[in-house]
Every structure is written in C-alpha cells, then in structure tokens.
Amino acid sequence: MKVGHRETEMSGTHWSEGRNEKSQRERETEMNASTLESLSTKLNRITEMARQSPTFQFRTLAHLVNPQSMEEAFGQLKRNAAAGIDGVTVREYEQNLAGNLASLHARLKQGSYRAQPMRRVYIEKEDKKQRPLSIPVIEDKIVQRAVVEILNRIYENDFLPCSYGYRPGRNAHDAVEAIREKAITGKVSFILDADIRDFFGSIDRGKLMEVLQRRVTDKDLLRIIGKWLHVGVMEEGRLLNAENGVYQGSVVSPILANLYLHVVLDEWVEHTVKPRMRGEIALFRFCDDFIVCFQYRDDAEKFQKVLPKRFERFGLTLHEEKTKLIEFGRFANQSARRRGQKPATFKFLGFVFYGGTTLKGKYCVKLKTISKRLGRKLNEVWQWCRAHRHDPIWRQRIHLRQVMKGHYNYYGRRTNFACLLQFSRGVQRTWKFWLGRRGQKSSYSWEQFHQLLQRYPLPQPNITQNWQRKQLPLLVR
Numbered sequence: 001m002k003v004g005h006r007e008t009e010m011s012g013t014h015w016s017e018g019r020n021e022k023s024q025r026e027r028e029t030e031m032n033a034s035t036l037e038s039l040s041t042k043l044n045r046i047t048e049m050a051r052q053s054p055t056f057q058f059r060t061l062a063h064l065v066n067p068q069s070m071e072e073a074f075g076q077l078k079r080n081a082a083a084g085i086d087g088v089t090v091r092e093y094e095q096n097l098a099g100n101l102a103s104l105h106a107r108l109k110q111g112s113y114r115a116q117p118m119r120r121v122y123i124e125k126e127d128k129k130q131r132p133l134s135i136p137v138i139e140d141k142i143v144q145r146a147v148v149e150i151l152n153r154i155y156e157n158d159f160l161p162c163s164y165g166y167r168p169g170r171n172a173h174d175a176v177e178a179i180r181e182k183a184i185t186g187k188v189s190f191i192l193d194a195d196i197r198d199f200f201g202s203i204d205r206g207k208l209m210e211v212l213q214r215r216v217t218d219k220d221l222l223r224i225i226g227k228w229l230h231v232g233v234m235e236e237g238r239l240l241n242a243e244n245g246v247y248q249g250s251v252v253s254p255i256l257a258n259l260y261l262h263v264v265l266d267e268w269v270e271h272t273v274k275p276r277m278r279g280e281i282a283l284f285r286f287c288d289d290f291i292v293c294f295q296y297r298d299d300a301e302k303f304q305k306v307l308p309k310r311f312e313r314f315g316l317t318l319h320e321e322k323t324k325l326i327e328f329g330r331f332a333n334q335s336a337r338r339r340g341q342k343p344a345t346f347k348f349l350g351f352v353f354y355g356g357t358t359l360k361g362k363y364c365v366k367l368k369t370i371s372k373r374l375g376r377k378l379n380e381v382w383q384w385c386r387a388h389r390h391d392p393i394w395r396q397r398i399h400l401r402q403v404m405k406g407h408y409n410y411y412g413r414r415t416n417f418a419c420l421l422q423f424s425r426g427v428q429r430t431w432k433f434w435l436g437r438r439g440q441k442s443s444y445s446w447e448q449f450h451q452l453l454q455r456y457p458l459p460q461p462n463i464t465q466n467w468q469r470k471q472l473p474l475l476v477r
Contacts, residue, residue, distance in 0.1 A: 189331050192294070192323070
C-alpha cells in the first residue's frame with residue numbers, strides 16, 4: 001500500500017518540537033494555533049482541514065494530547081470501569097487528578113511514557129466459546145480516549161455512510177433501519193450475510209499503520225499507537241503478545257478497526273466493486289459485522305467469489321460456515337411460496353430479519369430478537385436473582401427495572417412485541433422463583449407475587465423504536 005498524499009503540517013507545541021523545521025511551520029500560517037485557543041477550537045480546525053482536503057496529512061497532532069484534553073477524556077470514563085493490571089480504579093486516580101494528569105503529560109512530552117500490558121478477561125459468546133477482552137490501565141485509557149477524539153475529527157470526514165459502528169451520531173438502530181428501508185424500497189433480491197473469523201485478532205498491524213499514515217504522519221502519535229498495539233496482555237502471570245491484531249476492549253480499538261475495514265471493504269466496494277456490477281449493490285457495516293445487498297444473483301456470486309481474495313491481502317478470512325448467500329426481498333418471498341418453501345432470513349445486530357406483509361398486504365421487513373440473545377439475557381437475569389435473592393426487594397426491583405428498560409430500549413420494535421412480552425414474563429417468573437427461595441418456605445404463590453408487583457411494579461413491554469429512520473448528517477467531501 002503506497003502513500004501518495006501531499007504532506008503538510010498542523011503547528012503547535014509538539015512533544016518533540018526540535019525535529020520540526022521552523023520554515024515549514026511558517027509556510028502554513030493559516031494553521032498556527034494560539035496557546036490561548038480552546039481545545040475545541042483546535043479540534044474544529046482539524047475537522048475543517050480534513051473536510052476541505054481528503055489528501056491533507058497532519059504532521060503535528062501530539063500537542064493536542066494535553067492536560068485539558070486528558071481531563072476531558074478522564075471525565076468520559078465510567079466510574080465503575082474495570083481496573084488494569086495495576087489495580088488502580090477511576091475513583092482512586094481521581095483523588096489526585098490534577099497531579100496525576102500533570103505527571104502523565106510530563107512523561108508524554110519527555111518521551112518516557114510507557115504503555116502497560118493489559119489485563120486479559122474472558123466473556124462467553126453465544127456459541128459458548130470464550131471471547132478475550134483486554135483491560136488497559138487507567139492512564140492508558142485516558143491517553144487513548146484523547147487520541148481517539150483527534151482521530152475521529154480526521155477520519156469522520158473519510159468514513160462512508162455505509163459504516164455505522166462506533167461513530168459519533170450513528171448507532172446500531174440506524175444500521176437496522178437503513179437495511180430494512182433498503183430491502184423494502186430498493187432493488188434487493190439477494191443478501192450476502194458475511195462473518196469475519198477472529199477479526200480483531202487478525203488485523204495486520206503493519207498494514208494498519210500504513211492506512212493510518214494516509215492521513216497522520218505525526219511520528220510521536222504513531223509511535224504511541226504502535227506501543228498500544230504491541231504492549232501485550234497479562235494472563236495468569238504471563239505476558240502474552242501476538243504478531244497481529246488489535247486488543248478488543250481497549251479504547252482505541254474500535255476506531256482502528258473501523259479505519260482498517262474502511263480501506264479493506266468500504267472503499268473497495270464503493271470505488272472498485274460498484275462500477276463493475278450489473279445491478280444495484282449496497283453495503284451495511286457495523287464494525288466487523290456486515291451484509292451486502294444485491295439486485296442480481298450473478299453479481300452476488302461474483303462478489304462472494306472475489307471477497308475472500310480481497311480479505312486475504314489484508315490478513316483476514318471469512319468464516320465459511322457463517323457466511324451465506326440467501327434470496328431475500330419481495331421477489332424472494334414470492335419465489336419461496338411458489339416452491340412451497342419458507343422464505344430465508346438473516347441475523348444482524350441481535351435481530352432476525354424476515355419478510356412479511358402489512359395489514360394492507362404490502363411487502364415489509366420485520367424484525368424479532370434472536371432466540372439465543374433472548375435466552376442469554378434471561379439466563380443473566382436468572383443468575384443475578386439467584387445471587388441477590390436476599391437483597392431488599394426494593395433494591396432488586398431497581399436493578400430489574402434497569403435491565404428491562406435497557407432491553408426494551410434496544411429491542412423495542414413494533415414487530416418484536418411477542419419477544420418483548422416473552423422477556424417480560426421470563427423476568428417475572430425468575431423473580432418470583434427466587435423470591436420463593438429466600439427462606440425455608442419453597443413456594444411463593446402467584447397471588448402473592450401479583451400483590452408484590454402492585455407495590456413494586458416492573459416495566460411493561462414498550463415500543464421504543466419507531467419506523468422512521470432518523471436523518472443522519474451528510475458528509476461534505
């Protein structure tokens with residue numbers, strides 16, 4: 001991958017200012033940043049320059065990782081965020097926040113900042129396999145979040161509308177609604193439901209750094225990112241490292257993953273694949289989860305054949321068992337009925353997408369919760385109620401209300417009411433069961449439980465997502 005963009009510089013106090021030529025800074029007087037300017041003003045300038053010129057390269061950005069930006073980054077951390085290998089929590093670090101941030105900034109300026117290995121934990125996936133997560137120490141989280149803010153200001157101008165994951169102003173609901181809208185109003189007859197095998201662990205770090213250098217040539221900033229990529233993880237007292245991959249769980253990983261697939265997939269589909277297709281094609285991606293819609297089967301089969309070769313160039317592979325091409329859309333429903341078959345469905349972002357009809361008989365796309373997701377959530381509620389059955393009832397209710405509201409907020413779609421009701425009843429049965437195990441008596445009648453619900457009511461199934469897709473901001477290029 002060659003970098004052929006024009007180099008330029010954004011001036012300011014750099015971590016290693018001696019390496020920059022004064023004459024070069026003077027040639028770019030329009031980018032000179034006053035020390036009196038606010039951080040937001042400087043970041044807005046980066047956004048504007050990135051928008052005006054897609055080939056603009058930023059050579060000095062590290063000065064923006066300062067006490068002010070790090071204090072804002074710290075304020076965005078969750079107060080109950082997990083501690084890293086040093087055991088320092090957010091609340092403990094906050095006790096001497098000004099002094100800690102001053103020390104951290106001094107180490108960054110002096111070049112003595114060292115990223116610490118991350119703590120490895122595992123969470124269970126839907127297929128019962130273990131997904132590794134890496135927990136950075138608080139200081140690394142702070143610096144990473146400050147750097148992510150800078151990178152967002154640059155790359156949000158480059159990312160394409162087909163990308164929805166971990167981007168400001170975009171979320172999973174936007175992706176779900178865009179797919180539903182495209183399948184109803186667009187020329188969609190086939191869908192490639194793809195899955196990347198171990199995406200985060202397969203990213204080629206060398207190619208990732210090349211992709212970064214299309215826009216960012218700040219050596220200090222790139223060196224820090226390189227440290228995060230090679231820092232390793234601590235597991236059972238051993239330091240483990242790998243040649244490739246980014247650490248899932250770190251603050252900087254989502255934007256690095258987005259940037260990688262922006263080049264590997266999004267740009268390739270937009271500028272190389274689409275002009276060669278006979279009919280319409282539409283890509284929808286949420287981080288490493290994506291589907292591709294096609295008008296014609298031959299286009300879909302051609303794309304399915306060449307996609308693995310494209311991925312192989314960047315160290316990625318498709319999960320063959322989980323990648324499938326299905327017939328989907330209004331014509332697919334009609335074709336399946338003629339054959340006496342059930343129309344195909346696909347899963348994306350926790351939902352099953354399936355074809356249906358409105359009350360007026362028009363074709364529509366409906367959604368329901370993936371059964372494994374629903375079962376996993378109910379199991380989490382079961383385990384929590386079991387562990388906390390001796391807590392005061394009012395305290396149990398507070399937690400259950402939060403869980404149920406969160407579930408309704410995500411899955412609360414009109415066509416999904418049956419699954420919402422199933423979840424609601426499942427939570428009630430679970431709570432009733434474990435309330436009956438608080439003492440020696442092993443029963444808690446439904447009459448007693450209904451009386452309790454009158455005093456401590458739980459949220460009823462709620463439709464929180466309407467049919468109208470919100471207007472996303474247009475990217476100016």
